Amino acid sequence: MAKxxxxxxEASTRRLITAVLKKAGHEVTDVDNGAEGLLTVLAELPDLVVSDVEMPKINGFEVLSDIRNTPETAQTPVILLTSRSSEEDISHGMSQGANAYLTKPFDPNKLLAAVHQQLELLVSRSGQASQPGGTGFEATAPAELLLTPFPSLELEPMQAPAQAADSATEGRVVQPPRQQFAAAWAVSMEVHNDQALRQALPIQAWRTLLRQLFLPVSKDAALRSADYLDLHESRLTLYFLDQALEGKPGYVRAAQAVQAMLRSSVQAKQWITQQPSVVGAPPLRVLTSLHLGPIEVVRMPLDFGGTRDTVVGDTAEFMQRLRDGEPRVAWRVLGTAAAVAASPNTYRLGAQIDISVGSQEVQVHALQDMNPALAQGEPLDASAWI
Structure with missing residues (x-):
């Protein structure tokens, strides 16, 4: 049995693949998008991955690239199972590091044959024999890999702003290669003491902890409404354009995202205290930050074809540097003066302080709780904010 x-x-295809593999005796975890899928692979370190190519958030080629560029998963067999069946697609998939390439509609027997072939090759390469009561395919990461940083991920926009269709592109949505927006809400969640936790936790526990924090990107409605996002190491930043969506102004969407991030961090803190492998590790500290500023979105080409929208400019750089200037106080949530002024009656404010962010002097406020009328779902108790 392998993991x-x-x-x-696609739900029906996912159920079929899962059923075929489980019937063959394997332990299967299935996910419905590339972002969550990659986090799952990095957290669970499976024996083999079966991946579609065309998926939301990040596609199969991007997932494959990050798997190959992460030492713990570099040798993990990856089978691409996709409707992209041209010789060019197949050649590209194999050249990017896929171990096998199957096309849809697929033959379950061929899928099983490919899976078993790759697992046998994995055992042969690792020199490991099957162990009673185990998968027989599990590999232990060398000690020197235990502090490997989480790979940098820049995810595609979760919900791109609407643009006019161009008849030359057969009705597909077209966006200019560079867009500027005068105001966007930036909401960031990051592990403030990530270096200490990386050193204290086994690598798989660290990966799983990040998964506990960042899976709400795929699950929570407040986070899914973000216009753009960036996931880098142990920091997730969402960008909400300062405009109404489904009757919600930008500051309300941002406030609900802050609430959702806090809920995720509370759950992650509960999880980490229940793990035997984290005895003696420092307590998890998650910092959530809120800011309002202009953003610039650049359409960048990808190596395998296609493009990705990436937020650049002063606000993106500000969010990257904010933690460096944040004082070592017991805040869980902070808002910059610009964000606080533009969201009246949204937060109860605590202490305020001037900090240096790069070359800027910025006033930041401790946010102590949120107006319950704006919360999505049950508002968190104020103790989660302080």
Missing amino acids: IVVLED
């Missing part, structure tokens, strides 16, 4: 992760956004 396999299946990435497939």
